[in-house]
Amino acid sequence: MRVIIIGGGGMLGRKLALALGARGEIGGRAVSHLALADIIAPSPVEASFPVTTHRLDITDRAAVDALLAEGATGGAEIIYHLAAIVSAQSESEFDLGMRVNLMGSINVFEAARALGTCPKLVFTSSNAVYGGDIPEMIEDWTALNPQTSYGAEKAAAEMLLTDFSRRGFIDGRGLRLPTISIRPGKPNQAASSFMSSIFREPLQGREAICPVGPDYPHSYLSPRACVENLIHAAEVPAEALGMNRCFALPGRTHLIGDMVEAMRRVAGDAPVGLIRWEPDRSVQKIVLGWKAHFNPAKALALGFVRDDSFEDNIRFFLEDDIER
Amino acid sequence: MRVIIIGGGGMLGRKLALALGARGEIGGRAVSHLALADIIAPSPVEASFPVTTHRLDITDRAAVDALLAEGATGGAEIIYHLAAIVSAQSESEFDLGMRVNLMGSINVFEAARALGTCPKLVFTSSNAVYGGDIPEMIEDWTALNPQTSYGAEKAAAEMLLTDFSRRGFIDGRGLRLPTISIRPGKPNQAASSFMSSIFREPLQGREAICPVGPDYPHSYLSPRACVENLIHAAEVPAEALGMNRCFALPGRTHLIGDMVEAMRRVAGDAPVGLIRWEPDRSVQKIVLGWKAHFNPAKALALGFVRDDSFEDNIRFFLEDDIER
Numbered sequence: 001m002r003v004i005i006i007g008g009g010g011m012l013g014r015k016l017a018l019a020l021g022a023r024g025e026i027g028g029r030a031v032s033h034l035a036l037a038d039i040i041a042p043s044p045v046e047a048s049f050p051v052t053t054h055r056l057d058i059t060d061r062a063a064v065d066a067l068l069a070e071g072a073t074g075g076a077e078i079i080y081h082l083a084a085i086v087s088a089q090s091e092s093e094f095d096l097g098m099r100v101n102l103m104g105s106i107n108v109f110e111a112a113r114a115l116g117t118c119p120k121l122v123f124t125s126s127n128a129v130y131g132g133d134i135p136e137m138i139e140d141w142t143a144l145n146p147q148t149s150y151g152a153e154k155a156a157a158e159m160l161l162t163d164f165s166r167r168g169f170i171d172g173r174g175l176r177l178p179t180i181s182i183r184p185g186k187p188n189q190a191a192s193s194f195m196s197s198i199f200r201e202p203l204q205g206r207e208a209i210c211p212v213g214p215d216y217p218h219s220y221l222s223p224r225a226c227v228e229n230l231i232h233a234a235e236v237p238a239e240a241l242g243m244n245r246c247f248a249l250p251g252r253t254h255l256i257g258d259m260v261e262a263m264r265r266v267a268g269d270a271p272v273g274l275i276r277w278e279p280d281r282s283v284q285k286i287v288l289g290w291k292a293h294f295n296p297a298k299a300l301a302l303g304f305v306r307d308d309s310f311e312d313n314i315r316f317f318l319e320d321d322i323e324r
Numbered sequence: 325m326r327v328i329i330i331g332g333g334g335m336l337g338r339k340l341a342l343a344l345g346a347r348g349e350i351g352g353r354a355v356s357h358l359a360l361a362d363i364i365a366p367s368p369v370e371a372s373f374p375v376t377t378h379r380l381d382i383t384d385r386a387a388v389d390a391l392l393a394e395g396a397t398g399g400a401e402i403i404y405h406l407a408a409i410v411s412a413q414s415e416s417e418f419d420l421g422m423r424v425n426l427m428g429s430i431n432v433f434e435a436a437r438a439l440g441t442c443p444k445l446v447f448t449s450s451n452a453v454y455g456g457d458i459p460e461m462i463e464d465w466t467a468l469n470p471q472t473s474y475g476a477e478k479a480a481a482e483m484l485l486t487d488f489s490r491r492g493f494i495d496g497r498g499l500r501l502p503t504i505s506i507r508p509g510k511p512n513q514a515a516s517s518f519m520s521s522i523f524r525e526p527l528q529g530r531e532a533i534c535p536v537g538p539d540y541p542h543s544y545l546s547p548r549a550c551v552e553n554l555i556h557a558a559e560v561p562a563e564a565l566g567m568n569r570c571f572a573l574p575g576r577t578h579l580i581g582d583m584v585e586a587m588r589r590v591a592g593d594a595p596v597g598l599i600r601w602e603p604d605r606s607v608q609k610i611v612l613g614w615k616a617h618f619n620p621a622k623a624l625a626l627g628f629v630r631d632d633s634f635e636d637n638i639r640f641f642l643e644d645d646i647e648r
Binding site: 131132133134135140142143144146147149153155160163166167242243244 | 418426455456457458459464465466467468469470471473476477479480481483484486487490491566567568
């Protein structure tokens, strides 16, 4: 199986590559080649199969065509499209977000279509597609009414992913990701960045700022469970997906205060004392528009997974990602 | 008020232009100029204000920019974007539909944004955005899950219309049109074309083919009520529109058989005898995926209107459009 990860240099792309390297197979078939592509060529991962790395700007259609069809990948069979300009940056740089998140995604869909083999295409959308004038409890048939440009661009791409699949151009699977926490590495420009940093930084002995109050509710998924779901997304049979190729992944909804107490139970009092509570209205303006309550019935029926509790999220970070 | 109608040569565009010519005002302000643009330059309409006509290909961004900003329109204040490749043609010519319905709409939104004046932009979406895995009764918060490329392209454009409006680039209003019946003129490539022709042709003494059975339910709006709603759409205050600029217009749901009986009550037995019932699976494949039952609460609260009964649709055709 020839797999390509667009956005292979990002946090999820890299973890997915490592997981594929460790498993050696996907959908019961051996991985024969893994191509990692990103705006800066990613570093390779260890695997028993060939892994190549590629510099790719998805706003360049010809470059996407070439990478998917030819060269190292030899015709991609499973395409992960994880590349995006994140929420806060899409808000501050509107044209860049449109170009990458919408036009770039269309380039990926069109290049996959041009292969003529109806390849599997796993696309990461986001719970940021929800918002606005919808009921508090989100069902699989709840309208997308994003209140960020990032969410609007993802929602528009979702419509096309389902249509390209309906037409048989690609075999698309669009996953609306809950906020991934605890993300390793550095804070990024996502408005949700603090939802990882208030745990990651204290667990590594550093201060972090929480811009919302302890009663802020939100839905989360650990990186480990997210990667399991990304792999599962390429394995679910097409006929099980129904008439909408895009759906919310299961997350767990927690209050910030409860998550902090989960950290205390797993890691003691010291990290909790490193959180500084400093309300930030520019962050709140974005994140208070996000929806928190989900009934991810479709994803659960399809076998996608969530964490058992936020203690899991803390433990997975300590096991997988902490920098000591 | 400087008004431009993109798609001004189409059936609705022309009726809208005639209505503006007859009223002379919109939103309590005199129309100072009306520009009609279409892929073939439309013929002008009679009015007390200047009317200019323009050839415009909306896939040409520079041409859209120029027309909205300069020349005859002098900076459009109200932009109607009604231009589209219709459903059956978007299904048979996928790339053309993408180019016009999605990329062309983005060109119009971007050109309107480039004016820097946050102009009103009335966009006609369609009930074809509904379909697939959703409940039978469609509420204002029901997911868009189109099962045609036309619907998918409209749905993607809707996401952008709301986002461009949220950002203050444009003051967008997106109306999901029910099927317009009775359309005057000739059959077009819309899969819904028969929903007018089985009345229009018999009322004009000609045979017509009905490709679905008498028990097929669907939601309708007359051209006359649709034009009233298009004008109202430019008059509704922005603050009343909430966080989603796009919503279903009110229609009435009828069975084909009941509509035929309405025609009999208004126009006698003769026209009914001119309908030939010939099931057509290629048409059914599209139209059986469309949803029929709507609760258009938002549109009704905003003052949009529907016909009282299908007898109205018949009468309006006889009054406004019949060719004798």
